[in-house]
Amino acid sequence: MSTLSEQILGAPAGEYLDRRVDRAFAHDGTGVLALEAWRAIGNGVFTDPDRRHLIFDHIAPANTSLTADLQHELRAFAKKQKIHFSDVGGGVCHQVMAEGCALPGEVVVGADSHTCTLGALGAFATGVGATDLAGVWATGESWFRVPETIGIFLEGHFTGAVEAKDLALAYVAALGMDGGTYRALEFVGEGAAGLSMADRLTLSNMAVETGAKAGLFYADKTTQKYFAGFGHEVGVQHREVDGYPDEVTIDLGNLEPLLALPPRVDTVCPVAEKEGMAVDQVFLGTCTCGRYEDLERFAAIVKGKKVKVRTVVVPASRAVLLRAVETGVLTTLVEAGCAVGTPGCGPCLGAHMGVIGEGEVCLSTANRNFRNRMGVGGEIYLASPSTAAATALAGEIASPEGCL
Numbered sequence: 001m002s003t004l005s006e007q008i009l010g011a012p013a014g015e016y017l018d019r020r021v022d023r024a025f026a027h028d029g030t031g032v033l034a035l036e037a038w039r040a041i042g043n044g045v046f047t048d049p050d051r052r053h054l055i056f057d058h059i060a061p062a063n064t065s066l067t068a069d070l071q072h073e074l075r076a077f078a079k080k081q082k083i084h085f086s087d088v089g090g091g092v093c094h095q096v097m098a099e100g101c102a103l104p105g106e107v108v109v110g111a112d113s114h115t116c117t118l119g120a121l122g123a124f125a126t127g128v129g130a131t132d133l134a135g136v137w138a139t140g141e142s143w144f145r146v147p148e149t150i151g152i153f154l155e156g157h158f159t160g161a162v163e164a165k166d167l168a169l170a171y172v173a174a175l176g177m178d179g180g181t182y183r184a185l186e187f188v189g190e191g192a193a194g195l196s197m198a199d200r201l202t203l204s205n206m207a208v209e210t211g212a213k214a215g216l217f218y219a220d221k222t223t224q225k226y227f228a229g230f231g232h233e234v235g236v237q238h239r240e241v242d243g244y245p246d247e248v249t250i251d252l253g254n255l256e257p258l259l260a261l262p263p264r265v266d267t268v269c270p271v272a273e274k275e276g277m278a279v280d281q282v283f284l285g286t287c288t289c290g291r292y293e294d295l296e297r298f299a300a301i302v303k304g305k306k307v308k309v310r311t312v313v314v315p316a317s318r319a320v321l322l323r324a325v326e327t328g329v330l331t332t333l334v335e336a337g338c339a340v341g342t343p344g345c346g347p348c349l350g351a352h353m354g355v356i357g358e359g360e361v362c363l364s365t366a367n368r369n370f371r372n373r374m375g376v377g378g379e380i381y382l383a384s385p386s387t388a389a390a391t392a393l394a395g396e397i398a399s400p401e402g403c404l
């Protein structure tokens, strides 16, 4: 009777093991550090290039000469080692990896904390430091401690304007920012089975905000359908355990649109409590909520209207952007007055493309609202794409409930 993490890693919780890594990736930020470490430890050996990815997303296009020089060197390295390379505009690493690269049942490591996003696919995916990634480049393996699992039982379905991001904030608030430390989360129950892949990716993405190593869904028919779109035939995974030592149960039908207040992701309140609070910027994007479905939800609310506050939209990937072009969602956003940026992380970590000033407030669909993250002295409120749309139209925090 094993949890999904135990099934994939092939050992019981608590055990330490060395394991071949099926897929590994870095981005422009951590890739630079990994390259330095690899030069120190790798003896020139680079393993499994066909299963290694380098994805430029964090500060891409480059913002300074220094960044450009570092990226120039890293780009040449990727070419030399013949690894998969996604350059400027390809999208956020986690979304790019989710678009047919990482597969159910795989052990995936990424030099970025939100690598847990890929748990939505039924992979054991976890973030590692750049030095650990360099170790994987050199040896093809890494060490793991198989995590204990917390069961997140989901019941019912969303009502009104509630969506996956609200549920993500609800479970992070229930566990707290250290409630999942070194555990895996498994999202199970009828409510989990009913979620789309986009919603699952949003939920798995925020597992690390509880301190968890991974956040997994069992591959099912939804997973199979999703991968069929990328030409992959994948199997389903079966839950062997009925219960877990720690469990959280959430009824999707009881949720309302939520906000995480700065500077903690687990300080969550109903949007209704903060309605009317002025904001300076709205940001729709990131590996949490920059997928096509998120842009579509936002567009449904702003269609034919004008935003009252500066609104930055950054699609999570080129594929997302293309689909938004094809369906007219992009036109709706641009006509509403949104500024659309190059696919990637955008202003999420305060490096470019929408940094906020001192005392400014941003309502963002991202996953972190830590002090100074999007700009020194700025404050970040986290919410769903629909809440972001209602807020953009009102110029102040507004509930999406009245907009549907």
Ligand SMILES: CC(C)[C@H](C(=O)O)[C@@H](O)C(=O)O
Pocket: 029, 030, 058, 111, 112, 113, 114, 127, 349
């Ligand atoms: C810059 C990078 C190392 C970081 C992470 O690992 O999460 C970033 O993506 C973030 O979201 O804060």
Ligand code: SF4
Pocket: 058, 092, 093, 112, 114, 286, 287, 288, 344, 345, 346, 348, 349, 366, 367
């Ligand atoms: S979009 Fe934000 S949270 Fe996601 S990887 Fe980029 S910086 Fe990190």
